[in-house]
Amino acid sequence: MDYKGKIQERIKSYSLTTFGKKFIDCNDKEKYITLVKGLMEEIVPKWNNSLSKYHGKKKAYYFSAEYLMGRALSNNLINMNWKSEIKGLLEEYQIDYNKIEEAEDDAGLGNGGLGRLAACFLDSAATLDYPLMGYGLRYEYGIFSQKFIDGFQVEKHDNWLEFGDPWSIRKSQDKVVVNFSDGDVLAIPYDTPIIGYGGNTINTLRLWKAEAIRPFDLEEFNKQNYDLSVKDKNDAEYISKVLYPNDSREEGKILRLKQQYFFVSASLQDLIRKHLENYDNLDNFHSLHGIQLNDTHPTVAIPEMMRILTDEYDMEWDKAWNITVKTFAYTNHTILQEALEQWPIKLYKSLLPRVYEMIEKINEKLIEELKEKGMSQKTENYEIISGDNIKMAYLAIYGTHSTNGVAQVHTDILTESELNNWYKLYPERFNNKTNGITQRRWLLKSNPELSDLITDLLGSDKWITNLEELKKLEKYKDDEKILNKFLDIKQKKKNQVAEYIKENEGVEIDPNSIFDIQIKRFHEYKRQLLNAFHILDLYYRLKDNPDLDMVNRTFIFGGKAAPGYERAKGVIKFINEIKELVNNDKDINEKIKVVLVTNYGVSYGEKLFSAADISEQISTAGKEASGTGNMKFMLNGTPTIGTLDGANIEIVEEAGEENNFIFGLKVEDIKEIEDSYNPTKYYKEVKGLKRVMDSLIDGTFSDGDTGIFKELHDSILKGASWHSPDQYYLMKDFDSYREAHKRVDNAFRNRRDWAKKCWINMANAGKFTSDRTIEQYAKEIWDIKKA
Structure with missing residues (x-):
């Protein structure tokens, strides 16, 4: 057959x-x-x-709290x-394939760039025939399904597993027990195939589900204590219930800590058990296993590894430490000092007492090493245990052989300022690995029309596995016939998005307008609020002058705010208020429209990245570690309006500043003004700025009597106990941002020149493939070979 x-x-x-x-x-x-x-x-x-085919060879393992996989059907096919x-x-x-594709739920296993990066890495490793296995948590409900009620974000459970996941296989025979001071739980693995392009290599994503050792107590049930009869089951299953549970209270913090320890302990037990099936001891473990810690969430793996080696296998401490350091590597994803993960000592002591003792020993070893280097007066700048907290980033640097940033400017900031003391101590451990994206999902799958044009022009499909091939397309940058084909494809994608938004959001948008898109996690440093201020300023200018000469503009936002992040949720409410004002005002003749898409995720993103005219990458300089959304836009021929931050810098280096729209303060500018910065000056003096700022507090918009709009206003002009006024420099950058938008408007009118900018961006996107990043990890950190 x-x-x-x-x-x-x-x-x-x-x-x-x-x-x-x-x-x-x-x-x-x-x-x-x-x-x-x-x-x-x-x-x-x-x-x-x-x-x-990888038996007996060194393999790499990616430990990540999230994997934003997206739909699997089309990608795998x-x-x-x-x-x-x-x-x-x-x-x-007579079945429509697209309807079957749409029936698949996005796997609820991730939230933002961190999780999507992990997914791209798995795809690239399998495509390049590298043995890379992912380990994480099988969240029953993911982060949440986002709804908007009266403009507020409301979190609903994301029941992505309601009908099961036909791509995953439960491997009960590989279950392990994870120990907590308040009771032990079972970790049950579910394996999902990660299929490389061409189907030659299929790697594995193993996700752990928490279950009770004794899920039902018949004795309690017969006593009619029905809640007690299933208490162990419920307590265990909370661990893998939801991605990033709200941790504004101690109960939430305990659950997050349980999640982190649960998946790394289960994963390490799994790896060690498999190793001992083939070898008599663990002396060569590091020679066959390279483990990458994706940010600090899995850093507890370091003391857990020491606990297993010394307690369970009686290994001498220094020998165990040598194996641990050689096994682990750490990726840092944040420049923000306040975002570097710390854990209260009391939580570790109460929940993981033996693991905490390991951390104490590691800290003692560090201090001893510093004293041997003549640094006894400076140990407080390095200590992992400091005050009442455990500094996970410090533990990650000390307990691994490699610490990498994810864009050149990010790595420079880490080594020159934020982690400079550690860099001086271990310069050989620090390196850069600029992030990347997989062209298989973000071009081949999501934009087949552009993919076909690229393949036709290149005369082959080699670009699918070698994105540097796109550079050959630059010779068509002045070819009017080719540029017109590109513009026709872009228009087709815009028409598709306009239809989709009308159907799903109930907003009718002009497919011939400039599609101005900012899609990413809501956070103050990503500055969706700056975007909102500009939209409102443009609206007021239109009200003052209905004949304002401008190209129609559709502003599209997408993203979620963490459930406990009130300011970010306040920005969402503010944007929805602006949307209602702008979209219902007939006086502006639909020159601008605002859309905040519901429940933004990978599948929505696939549609938006390919349809965008301009990509909003407007984070405060020095705050975005890398960004990968900017790369997805670039790959689909979209110029960037952005600051010189994260990977934007390298995008401009590749495609040219003249083909993008750069504005605002640079990292070095902020250093010069940060001590004397006064946002009130710009609030008062920049034309139109006070009017939009004061819309937060003058009754123009309603925040439902929550006080969140006043909180946003005060955070900029007054600051707060934990930060100075306008810590992300919205006031200073506003006028420069507005001028950049005027340049976008002017440039878009010349369709041929605009198409040329788009084309040059796409043709120079080759550097930003995750294939290149994985090659660097494989050769420079993991030391693994292809099959």
Whole structure:
């Protein structure tokens, strides 16, 4: 039987045995599940064969609190080169493939760039034939499903596993026990295939689910203590319930700590057990395992490794420490000192007492080492245990052989200022690995029209696995025929987004307007508020002069605010208030529209990145570690309006500042003015700025009597107990930002010159593939080889 025939037979069987009806009678969700079950029967043998080719070789392991995977169906079919066959099979049933694709839920395993980076890395490693396995948590409800009620973000549970996940396989035989002082829990692994392009290598993402050792107490049940009979089950399952639970109270902090320890302890036990199945001891563990800590969330793996080696396998301390340091590497994702993770000592002592003792020993070893280096007077600048807290970034640097930043400017800031003392101590440990994205998802899958044009012009599809091939396209930058084709594709993508937004958000937008898009996690340093101020200023200028000469503009926002982050949620409410004002004012003749898309995620992003005209990357200089959204926009031929921050700097280096719209303070400018900065000066003197700022407090908008708009206003002009006024320099950068927008408006009018800017950005996006990043990790940090 041919491949297509085998899948056809399988979906007939699975639809009957899973849903009790014929495939054609199933709804779209049921058809999706049935189809994936049929595909998995073909994938699993290839997966097992792929894993066996790395036996006895060093492998890398990615420890990450989140993986923002996106939908798997199309991505996997493209990578296996099965998509056309499956579409054809469905057409025989008169089934629309796109409806089946839309029936798949985005896996609720991540939130922002950190999780999406992890997903891109897994894709790249499998495509390049590197053995990289992901470890994390199988969150039952993800972070949350976002709704807007009266303009406020409301968090609803994201029940992405309501119908199960047909891509994952429960591996109960590999379960382990994780010990907490208040009770032990089972960690049950679920494995998902990570299929590289071409299907030659299929790696694994292993996610742990928490379950009770004794899920049901019959004795308590028979006593009619029904709550007590399932207490252990509920307590255990809380651990893998939700990504980043609100930790504004101690109960939330305890749960977060449990999550972190649970997944790293389970993962280390898993790796050590597998190692000992093939070797008599753990002396060579570091020679066969390289573990990357994705930010500080999994840093507790360092003392946990020491606990396992010394307590469970009686290894001498120094030998165990040598193995631990050589095994682990650490990726730093934040420049913000206040965001560097710290944990109260009392939580570790109460929940993980033995692990805390390991941290104490590690800290003692560090102090002893510093004294040997003649630094006994400076130990407080390095101590992992300081005051009442444990500094996880310090533990991560000391307990690993590599610390990397994720963009050149980020790494420079770490080594020159924020972590300069550590850099001086261990200069050989610090390195840069500029982030990247996978072109398979962010171009090949999400923008097939542009992908086809690229392949036609290059005469091959080598760019799919070698993005530097795009550089050859630069020769077409003045070719009017090619540029017009590009503009036609961009317009098609804009039309698609306009339809999607009308259907999903109920907002009708002009597909010929400039699509000005800012999609990312809501945070003060990312400065969605600066964007909102500019929109409101533009609206007021239109009200004052309805004949204002401007190209119609559609401002599109997307992103979520953490449940406990009141200021970020206040910015969302403010944008929704502006949206209601602007979109319902007939006097401005629909020259501007505002959209805040609901429940932004990977699948929504795939549509928006390919349709954007201008990419908003406006973080305060020196605050964004890298950014990867900027790379996705660039890859789809979208210029950046942004500060010289994170990867923006390298984007401008590649594509030219003349093809982007740079504004605002640079890192060195901020250093010069930070001690004397007075935002009130700009508030009063910059034309129009006071008017938009005061809309927060003068009754123009309602914050539902929460006081959050006044809090936003005060945070800028007065500051707070934990920060100075306008700590992200919105007032200083506002006028420069407004001028940059005027340059965008002027440039967009010349369609050929605009297309040229877009084209040059796309043609120079080759550096920003995650394939390049993974090659660097593999060779310079992990020392792993291809199959």
